Amino acid sequence: MTLIPVMIDLSGRHVVIVGGGNIAARKLQLLLETGAHMTIVSPSIVASLQPLHRNGDFIWKQKPFEKQDIANADVVIVATNDPVINQQVVEGAPRHALINNTEDAERGNMTFPSFFRKGRLTVSTSTGGASPTLAKMISQQLRTLFDDEQCEAYLDFLYDCRKLIKGSSLSKSEKIDFLRKLLDDEFKNKEKQRNLIEQLKTKK
Numbered sequence: 001m002t003l004i005p006v007m008i009d010l011s012g013r014h015v016v017i018v019g020g021g022n023i024a025a026r027k028l029q030l031l032l033e034t035g036a037h038m039t040i041v042s043p044s045i046v047a048s049l050q051p052l053h054r055n056g057d058f059i060w061k062q063k064p065f066e067k068q069d070i071a072n073a074d075v076v077i078v079a080t081n082d083p084v085i086n087q088q089v090v091e092g093a094p095r096h097a098l099i100n101n102t103e104d105a106e107r108g109n110m111t112f113p114s115f116f117r118k119g120r121l122t123v124s125t126s127t128g129g130a131s132p133t134l135a136k137m138i139s140q141q142l143r144t145l146f147d148d149e150q151c152e153a154y155l156d157f158l159y160d161c162r163k164l165i166k167g168s169s170l171s172k173s174e175k176i177d178f179l180r181k182l183l184d185d186e187f188k189n190k191e192k193q194r195n196l197i198e199q200l201k202t203k204k
């Protein structure tokens with residue numbers, strides 16, 4: 001199985017997590033950020049999920065898994081502690097669904113990398129199942145490279161400039177030149193950034 005990394009928008013999608021243990025809780029907390037509709041199917045849920053449930057953050061079907069529970073799922077997270085049930089979930093998933101099998105990645109089609117965000121920057125790491133702990137360590141090490149306070153503001157500057165350049169009347173080659181020039185060290189300077197933005201605004 002060769003997996004490729006993607007960035008995915010799950011807002012409004014139906015995500016069903018089967019199982020309500022610690023791993024289910026970790027995935028739920030991560031996926032809540034995406035604006036997906038979250039459902040957990042499990043006879044019990046861990047204490048950390050209780051307040052989120054009271055808050056209406058997810059629907060809890062308090063029962064053992066049945067195939068109909070995932071009939072409308074866009075994403076299925078397989079996370080019970082019973083390998084037989086986990087296999088039934090995989091086999092019962094709709095053809096179009098993305099399946100994250102937390103017990104055995106190879107019997108699914110999506111895994112979660114370790115990642116960190118710094119404003120618009122996302123850096124993710126996967127070890128292809130070799131060692132999620134190593135993936136976490138690498139993420140933590142990489143994070144220190146981007147720890148300076150300027151990083152977020154600099155990416156916002158690049159983003160704003162890129163939008164202005166794309167929407168400008170500059171020729172294609174001028175646009176490419178400008179996009180490269182943005183990365184010159186001089187534009188780490190706030191004053192130079194402001195001047196460039198003003199200059200680009202005149203190129204509409």
Ligand SMILES: C[C@@]1(CC(=O)O)C2=NC(=C\c3[nH]c(c(CCC(=O)O)c3CC(=O)O)Cc3[nH]c(c(CC(=O)O)c3CCC(=O)O)/C=C3\N/C(=C\2)[C@@H](CCC(=O)O)[C@]3(C)CC(=O)O)/[C@H]1CCC(=O)O
Nearest residue numbers: 102103105111112113114126127128129130132133135136
């Ligand atoms: C990165 C992270 C993201 C996340 O979960 O969101 C993630 N696992 C994390 C932590 C972690 N997981 C495990 C430990 C205990 C130590 C250990 O066993 O090493 C720790 C450490 C800890 O908790 O600190 C145990 C474990 N994990 C998997 C299995 C089953 C198997 O391998 O067969 C087992 C054994 C279960 C058992 O039998 O007991 C499987 C998967 N875990 C993955 C991702 C995918 C592969 C990513 C990759 O290849 O790099 C994959 C394939 C599927 C998936 O879940 O998508 C997250 C760190 C988040 C962060 O950065 O903070």
Ligand SMILES: NC(=O)c1ccc[n+]([C@@H]2O[C@H](COP(=O)([O-])OP(=O)(O)OC[C@H]3O[C@@H](n4cnc5c(N)ncnc54)[C@H](O)[C@@H]3O)[C@@H](O)[C@H]2O)c1
Nearest residue numbers: 019020021022023024041042044064065079080081102103
């Ligand atoms: N991907 C990872 O990073 C990672 C890490 C550790 C463990 N795991 C795997 O994740 C799985 C879950 O681990 P955990 O620590 O959360 O387990 P856990 O024992 O804490 O929780 C298991 C949950 O499954 C539920 N469950 C049991 N039978 C069910 C059924 N028939 N229908 C619906 N739900 C049912 C239980 O009610 C419980 O809420 C295990 O298979 C483990 O191998 C994955």
